[in-house]
Amino acid sequence: MxxxxxxxxxxxxxxxxxxxxxxxxxxxxxxxxxxxxxxxxxxxxxxxxxxxxxxGLINLHTHLYQSVLKGWGDTLTLKPWCEEVTFPFSSIIHASERDGDYRMSYAYAILGAMEMLHAGITTFVDMDILSDSVFQAWHDLGTRGVGAIQAVNRWVPEPLMVPDDVRKERILRTVDLWDRKDLLRVAIAPSTPFACTKEFLLWLRDLAVEKNMPLFIHVSETKWEVEDSLRSTGMTPLEYLESIQFLKAPVCAIHAIHFTEEEHRIAQSRGVSICYNPKSNGKLGSGIAPIVDYLRLGLKVAVSTDGAASNDLLDLFEDMRVGLMLQKLRYEDPSVISAQDVFRMATETPAEILGLNAGILRxxxxxxxxxxxxxxxxxxxxxxxxxxxxxxxxxxxxxxxxxxxxxxxxxxxxLTVDEPALVRQGFELALEKQESLTGEALVAEF
CATH class of the missing domain: 2.30.40.10 (Urease, subunit C, domain 1)
Incomplete structure (x- = not known):
């Protein structure tokens, strides 16, 4: 004791x-x-x-492969940022994994988890195409990690695509191997409504329900996404998800910056929770989510860092502070939200969203x-x-x-790993991989 x-x-x-x-x-x-x-x-x-x-703080949304992409893409909005920063590096990582080299995956996972530990983050949700080496890194550190399998079957560049049957087989294997192993859990995370077919979205929803796993999805992060959804489906992103009954399962909507009043109604009726990423949304110029409106609707809201390439830290103290101030600015009223409200968003509320018996000290x-x-x-x-x-x-x-x-x-x-050695090795490996980037964007076709 x-x-x-x-x-x-x-x-x-x-x-x-x-x-x-x-x-x-x-x-x-x-x-x-x-x-x-x-x-x-x-x-x-x-x-x-x-x-x-x-x-302990709970970081409900990040992308740990971006831990080695700090200082990139300062002037880019989301779509070109994906095409010029994250897609090319992701392609290099996954090419290495196909060749049996998992050193980079382990390195980014342990670097990001150590950074968060130094910032008092005891639980996190990492959204990515996850290999065993990622879970092993978290296991070695001893932290509480949730691997949210980022699932796509369209929009992303060809180097990141695999056939649906192979993708589903890999997802099921990851769930069977790592979900509830010691302190680790697995979640399901279709990347966006437009990055998955209807059939794939519903397969992912059903899997999350069957295995009692959290379900995350990026929604309405940019005005471009909303406009594209209106062009392709005649509906806004959350309206589309409601129309295909994706929201029959409990869903956490990541970003939710540009919801309409109708989407507010849908979110309230379906009990959608919200993941607020203020610094990331600020760096990419995506907008300020109407968090006070969501709190007034009774929605559960968590504050998170998002990935280190769009933040560029994994420090929830900063996101609490920036997130609080941005809401006071958005509503031009300092009384609409308090420090206590945002502290709850980094502790008790994300624990509730994850079904975790933590977030308060009792x-x-x-x-x-x-x-x-x-x-x-x-x-x-x-x-x-x-x-x-x-x-x-x-x-x-x-x-x-x-x-x-x-x-x-x-x-x-x-205490659990050799941090100086891991930092040195991880930085060296990341720089080696970055040198292989061609400087050409990987453009996603629609």
């Missing part, structure tokens, strides 16, 4: 902060929160005087937690701790990270 003693400020949830508490962990769960828990009840005692202990909850040092000049002095986590917090404030009752990081040092 592990005892966190004399906690300066314990953030149990967005509304509950207690001082001078002790927290006891037994196995994977929190078993007690109280003042004066005897030290003899624990095998390890951590003095948390002056520290903030808070729930007895019986999973021991996924973060210890913060608020002593740096940018953070204090303390007044409203949750507000300061959102407005002042940085990844460098994270000292210790526990996942499933096990410390993966202490005093900013990752």
């Amino acid at each position: 592990i005892l966190l003693k004399n906690i300066g400020h314990l953030i149990q949830d967005a509304e509950t902060v207690r001082c001078g508490m002790d927290l006891l962990v037994h196995g994977s769960q929190i078993t007690a929160i109280d003042g004066g828990i005897p030290e003899k009840s624990a095998d390890e005692v951590i003095d948390c005087q002056g520290r903030i202990v808070m729930p 007895s019986g909850k999973l021991a996924d937690l973060v210890i913060i040092d608020p002593g740096q000049v940018h953070f204090g002095p303390l007044h409203d701790v949750v507000q300061q986590i959102v407005y002042c917090g940085k990844s460098c404030d994270v000292r210790d990270v526990m996942v499933n009752g096990r410390f993966l990081m202490k005093d900013t040092r990752i």
Whole structure:
């Protein structure tokens, strides 16, 4: 058992902060929160005087292969950014995998997961065409990873296409091999409505329902996507998904920037949850999602980083802060949303969307937690701790990270893998792969 003693400020949830508490962990769960828990009840005692202990952050949407594509595509909107940045590099990765070389896949997966661990992220959802090496990297680190299989069968360039029967076979194999293996889970994630045929979308929906897996999809990220959907189907993207009964299953809509009033009604009636990616949407100039409207409709909203090539960090402290300020700007009213609201979007709400017994610190909850040092000049002095986590917090404030009752990081040092060696090897390999890029865009045909 592990005892966190004399906690300066314990953030149990967005509304509950207690001082001078002790927290006891037994196995994977929190078993007690109280003042004066005897030290003899624990095998390890951590003095948390002056520290903030808070729930581990949950990053509901990212693309970890982009962890090695930082600093690319600063002036591009989504479609040319895909064609000039992400598609070419993805093609190189998957070509290497076809040749039996999985080093790059392992490298980007471990680099991204380590960056998130340093930022206090204890659970994440990575949306990609996932190989075994990706799951193995997360397993080696010991983190809680959800592999959302990004499924497409049209729109993407030829090097990324495979026949439908092969694609389905690979998806089923990944689900059977990795879903619920230790701390790992698998989710289903058709990339967009326009990147999948109707038949494939419904096959993916049915698989998610059958296997009780989360279901994600990029929707209405850009005005171009909405206009293209109107041209090709006569309907907006969410209207189309509703018309084919894709929304009969619980769905998390990623981005949802350009929903119409009718789509708001559909989302509310179907209980669609929303994944808000403010920094990514800002870099690509896609727009500001109407998050306050979604909260007023009673929709579940999570804040996430998206991929590192469109952020360019995997740091939810930044996305909480930027996301909060953008909403106040969009509505020209600082009272429409609070720091507590956005803190909940990075903890409790994404846990609910994933069906994960985490996101708040209570007895019986999973021991996924973060210890913060608020002593740096940018953070204090303390007044409203949750507000300061959102407005002042940085990844460098994270000292210790526990996942499933096990410390993966202490005093900013990752304990489970050789981080310096992995960073050096990963950077070298990424630069080697990037040198093979031709500089020519891979254009997706419609």
